[in-house]
Amino acid sequence: MIAIQTADVDIGALIAAAKKQGTGAVVVFDGIVRDDGITEMELEAYEEVAAKELEKIAKEATDQFRLLHVDIIHRIGRLTVGENILIIVVSAGHRPEAYAGSRYIIEEIKKGVPIWKKELTKDGGRWVPGEHGHGGGKPR
Amino acid sequence: MTVKIRFFARFRELLGTDIMTDVASGTMFTSLIATIARKNPAGYAAIFDEKGAFYEFVILMKNGKRVELEDAATTPVADGDEIAVFPPVAGG
Numbered sequence: 733m734i735a736i737q738t739a740d741v742d743i744g745a746l747i748a749a750a751k752k753q754g755t756g757a758v759v760v761f762d763g764i765v766r767d768d769g770i771t772e773m774e775l776e777a778y779e780e781v782a783a784k785e786l787e788k789i790a791k792e793a794t795d796q797f798r799l800l801h802v803d804i805i806h807r808i809g810r811l812t813v814g815e816n817i818l819i820i821v822v823s824a825g826h827r828p829e830a831y832a833g834s835r836y837i838i839e840e841i842k843k844g845v846p847i848w849k850k851e852l853t854k855d856g857g858r859w860v861p862g863e864h865g866h867g868g869g870k871p872r
Numbered sequence: 873m874t875v876k877i878r879f880f881a882r883f884r885e886l887l888g889t890d891i892m893t894d895v896a897s898g899t900m901f902t903s904l905i906a907t908i909a910r911k912n913p914a915g916y917a918a919i920f921d922e923k924g925a926f927y928e929f930v931i932l933m934k935n936g937k938r939v940e941l942e943d944a945a946t947t948p949v950a951d952g953d954e955i956a957v958f959p960p961v962a963g964g
Contacts, residue, residue: 763964777963778880778956781936806963818964838964846931846956847963848881859882862929862960 734786734802736777736847738809740816750801750823757830761838763818765811770851775808775817778846782806785845789837797833799824804837806847817849873897873951877908879915880958886915901932901944905957919957931958 733746743760750758765773790802803821811817820837824830841847842863849860877891878884887909895904906924909916919930926932932939933956939947949955 776881778958781933784936842964844961845963846880846958846961849962860962862962
């Protein structure tokens with residue numbers, strides 16, 4: 733499942749579904765709203781473009797690391813401390829591919845998927861500065 | 873002809889989003905965005921430097937495809953285009 737949505741997901745169910753024939757390892761990445769003195773976090777996406785980018789990253793990771801299954805769920809809207817922001821579930825025949833595939837996906841999301849976070853505090857809010865431009869240069 | 877402009881994140885807060893606007897044929901990307909952004913000096917200052925050039929971190933898209941900043945002044949917009957303007961991404 734590749735999705736941008738407000739709702740949380742059942743990670744246990746995703747893990748169960750990721751155990752395709754030939755699976756030897758499942759790696760789960762769960763990005764969480766950290767308690768940095770904030771009250772909530774607000775996430776915004778250019779949804780149509782972000783969803784296509786996630787699909788592309790999932791395909792690249794599948795091809796490059798021989799993954800058997802990929803889920804990427806990025807949540808948007810208002811989230812409180814401790815809530816899931818991003819869940820990535822990958823399965824592969826062996827752990828090196830599963831770890832590497834998971835790492836590839838999160839790093840690519842950070843680089844180029846049009847999603848933004850605003851940390852809300854008692855005094856207002858601050859946009860989390862992006863580390864990269866969208867794709868960092870010419871279109872991919 | 874009519875185009876839609878979508879600002880995101882900090883730019884959206886300053887300038888709004890899903891702005892439908894009528895433009896003359898031959899209007900270029902940069903001049904269109906500058907015209908819209910001038911409606912709020914803080915919004916303009918977030919996107920353009922003092923010389924009127926895009927800040928290098930600004931990201932432009934036309935119908936979901938990246939437009940390079942160096943090409944924006946010579947890229948015309950067409951009827952029905954969706955134009956997106958946003959700051960560096962920070963997902964994950």
